[in-house]
Amino acid sequence: MHNGRLLTLVGGIFGLVGLVLLCVTVALAASAASFLASAQQTDGTVVELTEETSTTRNRDGFYRHTTVWYSTVEFTVDGRQYSFRSSHGSSPPAYAKGESIPVAYDPDNPYDARIASFWSAFIGPMITGGLGVLFTPIGTILFLKGRRSTGRRT
Template identity: 40%
Template sequence: MRFQVRGWGARRWITFGAIAFGTLFMAVGLLLAGISVSFLTDAERAQGTVVSLEWRNDHSGASRKTRKSDKPVAYPVVEFTSADGTQRTFRSSTGSNPPSYDEGELVEVLYHADSPEDARIKGFASLWLLPLIFGGIGLLIAGIGTAVARMGRWRS
């Protein structure tokens, strides 16, 4: 069995790899979007208050040495009352610098009635950021791979 290392054969494999990689990323983005939509349709809503901001450096030691601007990230800690009357507190899984929320700010909280500890702030970042990142990167890479493949067919 012979493999062509240079020329059109290598370009085909690279193009196929880019399309496959991009398609995989788009599929992950769609899966994450589906999870967010499912969460939104089944979620209970409650009014919550940002009681504090938890500042953290989430970077590992190796990457910390190579980065020039290692700023801490603020994660809002939110308190809300679930439908059963229990006071609940959770830390958002989405943080930012500068902070997206201020202490004392009122926010809408989404949670499942059977697992209120799995709560999220109803906001763009907590619901749609990951699906958009994965879907956008996938669309870009698959689009480039498709464009290269179409140009190759057009030339031949």
């Protein structure tokens, strides 16, 4: 396979992955924004921090332990208590046990609740968007270089 064709192929794959990531970003951001726009807000309390440790082995044979903390939050709506576990963990813990934090919940289904912070709502779109913004131009540049290189050889 010629160098130009390889660059075209790799560039096309990178560009396509970047565009897919950007589409996923739009969908995730729209979903989070839609939920927050229709959600009610209240204060909740962090009642528990759950520690999850994962172990991976690197190329040198050494084991690496990674610990992530997830918050369990309780809140009250119309005299009834609800709780949920945050979907995003952090290290160190983002909140302390007993800390009061804002909660957004679906008024028709309070079991559907999330921490009402920009970071919690938009971390997914920020990650996929960042990768999409990185992959798309790199893919485009590689694709165009490959096409130019292939065009000179024929």
